[in-house]
Amino acid sequence: MRLSRAVACCAITLGLLGAGVLSFPVSARAAEPEIVVFAAASTTSAVTAIGDLYKAGGLGSIKTSFASSSTLAKQIEQGAPADVFLSADIEWMDYLDAKGLVAKNTRRDLLRNKIALIVPKTSTAGDFVISKDTNLLFLLGKNGRLAVGDPAHVPVGRYGKKALENLGLWDSLKDRIAPMKDVRAGLALVEQGEAPLGLVYASDVAASDKVRIIGSFPKGSHPDVICPAAAVAGNQVDAAGKFIAFLQTPEAKAIFKKYGFEGL
Numbered sequence: 001m002r003l004s005r006a007v008a009c010c011a012i013t014l015g016l017l018g019a020g021v022l023s024f025p026v027s028a029r030a031a032e033p034e035i036v037v038f039a040a041a042s043t044t045s046a047v048t049a050i051g052d053l054y055k056a057g058g059l060g061s062i063k064t065s066f067a068s069s070s071t072l073a074k075q076i077e078q079g080a081p082a083d084v085f086l087s088a089d090i091e092w093m094d095y096l097d098a099k100g101l102v103a104k105n106t107r108r109d110l111l112r113n114k115i116a117l118i119v120p121k122t123s124t125a126g127d128f129v130i131s132k133d134t135n136l137l138f139l140l141g142k143n144g145r146l147a148v149g150d151p152a153h154v155p156v157g158r159y160g161k162k163a164l165e166n167l168g169l170w171d172s173l174k175d176r177i178a179p180m181k182d183v184r185a186g187l188a189l190v191e192q193g194e195a196p197l198g199l200v201y202a203s204d205v206a207a208s209d210k211v212r213i214i215g216s217f218p219k220g221s222h223p224d225v226i227c228p229a230a231a232v233a234g235n236q237v238d239a240a241g242k243f244i245a246f247l248q249t250p251e252a253k254a255i256f257k258k259y260g261f262e263g264l
Contacts, residue, residue, distance in 0.1 A: 009130055023233035032060030033239045036081055038072040038226065039064060040088035041182040042156070042200075045207040046259040047086065050252050051135065054243065056117070062243070076232055083240040085108070086229040086247075088201075089155035090185070093228045106231035106241050108248070112262040113225040115159050115204040118217035120193055130215045132168045139197050139214075145185040147195035150179035155225075157185070160199040163222035187211065187246035204258030224264070237240055 039047045044066045051062035065072065065082070069092040076082050076096060085102075087093045090109075096102050108231070117136075125139060140146060151157035157179065159175050164170040180186040189260055190198035191210040203252055205213055229247060231240035253263045 032058070033236055034061045034063055035083045035236065035239055035243050035244070036063045036065070037084045037086065038076060038080070038082040038232075039066055039084075039086040040069045040072070040155070040186040041066050042088050042203050043086055043111075043227070043261075044184060046203070046256050046261065049259075050247065053251060053255070054246055059242070059246065060239065066184075068149060070155070071182070071198045080234050081235065083233045083236045083241055084229060085232055086112070086224070086227065087155075088227055089158070090228055091158075092155065093230060094218045096231075096232075101122045101233050103231040103233045103237045103240070106237065106244060107228050108244060109226050109264050110244075110247060111227035111256060112264055113227060113260070115156060115163065115199060115206065115217055115222065115225060116202055116213045118187075118190055118198045118205060118211040119135055119196065119214045120190055121210055121212050123196070123212075123214070124213055127213070128215050130163075130169075130221075132166060132170065132249045133168070134215070136169060136173060136197065137176070141196060144196040145176050145178040146173060147178045147180060147189040147198040148179065148200075149186055151177075152179070154180070154182055156183040158200060158201065159222045159225060166221045167218075201228050201260070203260035206258070213221045227261070 051064060055061050069087040069089060073092040075094050076085060077099060100225050134160045148160050149157035152160040161170060164173060177193055178189060183204055186198050187208060188193040191208060205211060229234060229244050231237045255264060
């Protein structure tokens with residue numbers, strides 16, 4: 001009797017499921033995979049907001065790691081479990097690509113950025129376009145230093161050095177820089193008033209209410225600041241590709257624009 005009753009209950013349950021009357025909550029379905037995103041420090045604010053939007057849409061969860069592109073590329077080379085790499089320049093993406101660490105057909109040139117000179121918001125210095133006649137030493141004062149990502153490996157430092165070299169200003173400044181681990185560390189130094197002048201991206205200024213742009217670099221003084229994204233070979237390539245595609249949606253592009261980037 002008990003067996004017959006159990007069989008009947010099972011039959012009823014199966015019938016209801018087949019008719020769509022019963023359903024399981026979303027949490028009981030197979031969860032979307034967590035994507036590990038290694039992204040340049042300059043993209044911190046934008047990628048964090050986009051990751052929140054991605055998760056809110058039920059598309060999956062994002063775990064982020066932000067640092068200089070050089071640091072992240074080296075970590076990926078050493079086997080760090082990244083699924084997506086978003087670089088602040090083409091060179092570090094090329095570096096991984098040459099080592100077979102970029103999944104085929106996933107690389108996209110995603111964003112354009114600009115470099116600029118910044119001062120604390122309280123500074124009384126006026127705005128200008130940087131030229132070969134610009135006296136940046138005057139802005140630094142007697143003991144001040146130019147806060148910038150280390151030109152030896154950090155993209156913003158490389159761009160800045162190239163621009164200053166092309167304008168004939170590098171030799172007078174090279175001993176007056178404060179080389180930082182990434183662009184956000186340079187930004188923080190100016191925000192805290194520990195450096196009178198900094199060289200960062202426009203996107204970093206958009207994320208701060210403590211600094212302002214004082215000087216812009218003329219077109220052609222340095223290579224275009226292009227930010228590529230790609231899936232890391234051998235990891236969750238399909239899921240990574242899905243997130244990279246989301247980075248190109250109008251919703252994601254609006255967030256990038258809010259934080260000072262230009263879409264490509």
